[in-house]
Amino acid sequence: MSSLDSLRIPEAKKDYIIQKLNPLLEDMVTECLTQMPNDPVEFMIKYLREKKSGGSEDTSPGDSLQAENSQLKNEINRLRDMLKHSVGGAAGTTDGDNDSVLDSEDDEDDYVDELPASFVQSSAQRGKARASVSAEAYGAWNVKKEFTPPVYPKEDEQKARIKDVLSKSFLFAALDNNDFAIVVDAMKEETVSAKERVINQGDDGDFLFVVESGELEVYKKFPGDEEEKMLKVCEVGDVFGELALLYNVPRAASVEAKTDCTLLRLDRETFNHIVKDAAAHKRERYESFLKSVPLLNSMDAYERSQIADALKPVSVAAGEMIVKQGEPGDTFYVIEDGDCEALKERDGGQQEVVMSYGAGDYFGELALLRGEPRAASIKAKTDTKLLALDRRSFKRLLGPLQELLVKACDRYAN
Template sequence: MGTLRDLQFALQLKIEELRQRDTLIDELELELDTKDELIRRLQEELDRYRATFSLPGTSTGSIAEEDEKLKRKTIISEPATLDPVTLATVSHKSFEKTTESQRLIRAAFQKSDLLKHLDDREIKAILPCMYPAAINQGCYVFQEETNGTQAYVVEEGRLDVKKDGVKLHTVLPEEVFGELALLYNCTHNYSVSAQMDSKVWVIDRKSYQATLMQNGLNSLSRSVELLGSVSFLQTLPEDVIIKVSDLMEEMHFSEGEHIIQQGTKGDTFYIITKGLVKVTERKESHKEEEVVSTLSEGEWFGESALWSDGEMTTNVIVEEDVTCLTIDRETFKDVAGELVLDEEQETQQFTFDSDPAPSLGLNDFQVIRTLAMGEFGHVDLVRMSENLKGCFAMRVLKKQLILGSGQREHVQRERDILIEAHCPFIVRLYRTFQNVDSLYMLTEACLGGDLITLLKEKGTLDESSARFYTACVVEALTFLHCQCVVYRDVKPENVVLDEHGYAKLIGSGCLKKIGVGKKTWTFCGTPGYLAPEIILNPGYGVSVDMWSLGVFVFELLSGRLPFCGFEPMMILTETIRGIDHLEFPKTISKSASSLVKRLCKNNPAERLGTQRNGAKDIHEHKWFEGFDWEGLCRRTLIPPPVPKVNPPLDSLSSCHYPEETGEFYTSWDDF
């Protein structure tokens, strides 16, 4: 007995020793995470100092600030359209290639972080548009600081990649370079020249984007047509059909393979897009299976699995290699039936002041001071000459800068959408003016600053503050999405605080009305906040805003972006890899991590806020547990500390806008 007691005592000692070791390991892991975060921050500081030494005479602060602003700059590519001229031009492009050239191009695409995501159908459509070009020894393909519109695949020769005259890399046959230019009008930060006489295959941005857009529209049309032919789906509205189409996955089955086996439980619905299957049934009175029917392209099976988890009553066996579109029961239930938007948001009535200056001209406003500078002009704080109390913001946009950057259509869309956007979580646009040189937008003045400034001051926001500001953005996006408008540029820079501490989305050239269930293709937004589908170009809808919302929450709580890098392509590549491969910092709680991951699903149709219950799914997420959404909408909820706003009249100037040229405008016909 004594021996048994000794063993039990020794066992207890070992258990206690292991427990202490586990505790120590947990403590060391926490310490390691803290040091990793410290190393990351120190590395960022080191990079900033290195940048300072590489540019003598420039202050550290200004370089770091300008570099950060450049990384976070909104990119708006030219609108992606399939006008008859573009379509005809792309359709008639066909440059012959040998089988070996086609193989080489495909192999090069697989080495590119961007192009390796193209499917076979997309590659087949792009190949005919690629044309050959010869690069003589010593000649440049493109030079540093020039704008790019093309990507290149090397077939023969060798090319040098240089930055500031220093060789970085040699591009060899079966490699691709310059692919960032396929997305937007980027500026090359390196030069490429030929070591020897070389041959490349070239694809330009317009052909690339038009081809993918046409391919996406054709694919969507085929899927919607197939789904529309299914009898029990014909009562669903078009936007729900499109949503189901987005969720369906393509699967391939080989001859002789059992897709469904009698007696097993199934949860998947199948539509045949290619091939042939036979349906067989084994009855109790027969030993052999009896062929019930054969099904081919456009026909379907497994529909009963969408409604119940009962046993399958037949076998489905592949006769000829088959390709099917599939969707499982739970996924289908998430979107089946008409999409239910947040009823409370839809029915809630907001009251607004009417246009404060219905009969005043541009010259009736007195400039108090300039609030901010922007890409196309500046923002002034103004007041009406006859009313010394009320202040407004006046955005002054230079027409020449807008036209020179090709942003006329985007600015016009912004104006048309905002003038109708009567939402307390969106900065109100009251009216617009123009003169010979400029456009003017009279908006409400939100003088509490923007969230990016607040975030820089604090480093990170506490959960309570982040939750409040995120909820304000959710309400703004819900309002826009109810109007079938996509925002496309959610980030702290575009969220401002009013004098009461409530957050509002500002206007953006990325705003676009796309219609219920429709898609758009323009590359638009800020790297690091862009959803993968904007980068990969299969077409996208309002669900891109949910992805950006997830990134927004991550940054507020951690002080950094989840997807980052020194070069734009690195940021885009990390974005395509997705959120699941990242380790979240300890400053983000489990419930907040869950929200971010559900908002940043790679499949747009699976994101929180895009499914049948709309924004209600976000409202009911654990991170928002106990949050007073009604109080937020009624503005009775106490916000985080109210920002200190300096009296606007302290620095009053006597400046007025030009009297003789100011006039109200409602269209761009004369611009």
């Protein structure tokens, strides 16, 4: 079920969003990401003006069929899970301060700047294009096939090294230990020499790559230019090639090894069955849990889904200290399962229990709101599962709740 289904608005308005707003916004944001203008606001205004003027002209039968085809694709996209961080996240961004803009730019660094040229292709391109993978939906009419992931034998040391690299990428953040093991086994290690092209702009792509060692440069040739433009450098832990798997569009950029590199290659089927499914299951579980957190009662389903995507699981053992009084803080925590207690050091060095926490409670907001050191230490009373939100995500996603959070900070007084 899409997040739109959970919104408490009339069906007519939902249909309007699906039929009218989604296609327009997705195409506009995709085009904006492709062009990467210095002034995105001016770019979007110009885009909408051109869209409006173009809409008033007579359309040919071919154009009508293309429009209908695009509409059908968008209807399919409605059924997919909202694993569209680069497009959906941008479309849902609201105006904020400069930090919010920087947050967005930092988030984009979790992905390679390999952007779809456009979802609005020419007639010839449409004839050759395959269906969008991220639009795949399964049901009675499209039964999901049983999948056996490939296994490439590896030494334990190599497996641990690969897992460490993958854990640095946001794309694999939703994987649990079992899924991690499957993905690590399915990854094939490749070595490339300096100056060797790994992917070429315009080619079809069936693999994504993770940089295990070395550096690679991303190049793109823009329309009207004779020379390619170097967009960025991919370093250890960076992922590239994932958008071709998500949207099944041709490679929108070329990637060339700057130095001798070791890459980890993951095939499309494993990505779809393990990585994407894990992200969908994670979102469903976290969204369900977040509904029970009183602090988030005022947020709508879409806002909670954004938080669910940003949360990172943390497991701590009974007796372990999670945060320490007096230390700087850059993480906000919500307790998913388990019990914790807050300890404050009084005169004489004695620690006193000032508060107890259970599932659905949160802590760590004071240091983030006021920029002050931790006001208390938090210790796990039992084995505990936490959901962590870093400083940038906290400010970007929980900004509307700042007043409530400031009032709640009084619980630390005295």
